[in-house]
Structure formats: structure tokens, C-alpha cells
Amino acid sequence: MSPLDLENIFKGIWWRAQNEPSLEGLTPELIAGWARDKGLADPVATARDVGAFNPTPGIVLEVGGQKACFPRISSEGDASLNVRRKVRDDEALLWEKLEWFAPLWLPRGKIREVVAAVQHCTKERAIELFDYHTSTLYTLAFQAVCIAQIMPQARSLKEIVPLTRIP
Structure with a gap:
């Protein structure tokens, strides 16, 4: 079976799960049974938390080396997800x-400091x-590689870009 076919079967199982009265009622046996109903051989389903930083309870289905995760909690009913989403949305604004964008190469503590x-400032301020904070976080060489070459057209970097151009 091709990975695309398997992905479509996983999607079908997810749609079926969403039609259940509650995602909390999902069990490994139920998910494995649905996989068998779709013609998948030897599905292995396990209940476990998934995610590195904010684990989500779920059912992981493995078939032929491919895995799918089916969360056991709705994104709309999860209070902790809503709080995390609001924090990230505020940060994105x-x-x-x-x-x-939030620079991926900065530690979270430094990002919070900049944010x-x-x-509570105007856009210009x-x-x-x-500009001030980036000058305190990076050496000029690091700015040249990570900032000026990635975002040379950003207005907030217009004063730094000419200094970091490599001939």
C-alpha cells in the first residue's frame, strides 16, 4: 500500500473518530478495529501522551512503519490549549x-525579553x-548570517543590512 493510500485511510479513521459523541471515548481497541475494517493488516494502536512540551492524550496507530496520532481531546474544549494559543497569538501580533517573525535561533527567555x-509601544518605537535588542543579542558576524541574509528587505533591519553585507 502506498503512503498516500495509507494517509487517506488514516484521514478516514480520523473523520470517523470526530463523528463519535466524544473523543475521550476513543480506545486503542476501537481505533485498531476501524483500521482492520479499512483492510489494514496488523494495526497496532496504543494510548499515550504525544508531544514534547505540552503532551496531548491520544491514540497512536502504527501500520507498516507509518504512524498516525488521534487526539483524545478536542481542540475546542481544551482550556490549556486555549491559554497557550492566546499567548502565542498575542506574541505573533x-x-x-x-x-x-519570532527568530527560531533565540532562546525563549530572550524572545520574551524583546516582546x-x-x-505597549507604537510600531515605530x-x-x-x-534594533536595540538585536544589537545586544548578536555579534555582527552572527547578524550577517542569520539576519541580513534571511530578511534583507525588512524595514526594521535597514540600518544593519549594509553593515553586514559580505562582498
């Missing part, structure tokens, strides 16, 4: 104000503070 500094 602040990064949008900076015409930027906290611009939270936020960009000035961002």
Missing part, C-alpha cells in the same frame, strides 16, 4: 508589529527597541 519591551 507583537512580532507582526516589528515586521518580523515585553515592545508590548517597537522597531527602534527591536
Whole structure:
């Protein structure tokens, strides 16, 4: 069976799970049974938490080396997910104000420091503070590689880009 066919079967199982009265009622036996009903040979389903930082209870189905995870909690009814989503959405709005994205190479503590500094500022002041904070976080060589070559057109970096151009 091709990976695309298996993916479609996994999607079908997920749609069936969403039609259940509650995702909390999902069991490994139920998911494995649905997989067998779809013609999959030797499905292995296990109940376990999935996710590195904020584990979600789920059922992991493995068939022929391919895995699918079916959460046992709805995204709409999970209070902790809603809180985390709001925090990330607020952070995204602040990064949008900076015409930027959250730099993946910065530790979370440093990102929070930059975000906290611009939270209640105008866009222009936020960009000035961002410029200040980036100058304290990076060496010039690191800026050249990670910033100027990735986002050379960003207005918030217009003063730094000429300095970091490599001939």
C-alpha cells in the first residue's frame, strides 16, 4: 500500500473518530478495529501522551512503519490549549508589529525579553527597541548570517543590512 493510500485511510479513521459523541471515548481497541475494517493488516494502536512540551492524550496507530496520532481531546474544549494559543497569538501580533517573525535561533527567555519591551509601544518605537535588542543579542558576524541574509528587505533591519553585507 502506498503512503498516500495509507494517509487517506488514516484521514478516514480520523473523520470517523470526530463523528463519535466524544473523543475521550476513543480506545486503542476501537481505533485498531476501524483500521482492520479499512483492510489494514496488523494495526497496532496504543494510548499515550504525544508531544514534547505540552503532551496531548491520544491514540497512536502504527501500520507498516507509518504512524498516525488521534487526539483524545478536542481542540475546542481544551482550556490549556486555549491559554497557550492566546499567548502565542498575542506574541505573533507583537512580532507582526516589528515586521518580523519570532527568530527560531533565540532562546525563549530572550524572545520574551524583546516582546515585553515592545508590548505597549507604537510600531515605530517597537522597531527602534527591536534594533536595540538585536544589537545586544548578536555579534555582527552572527547578524550577517542569520539576519541580513534571511530578511534583507525588512524595514526594521535597514540600518544593519549594509553593515553586514559580505562582498
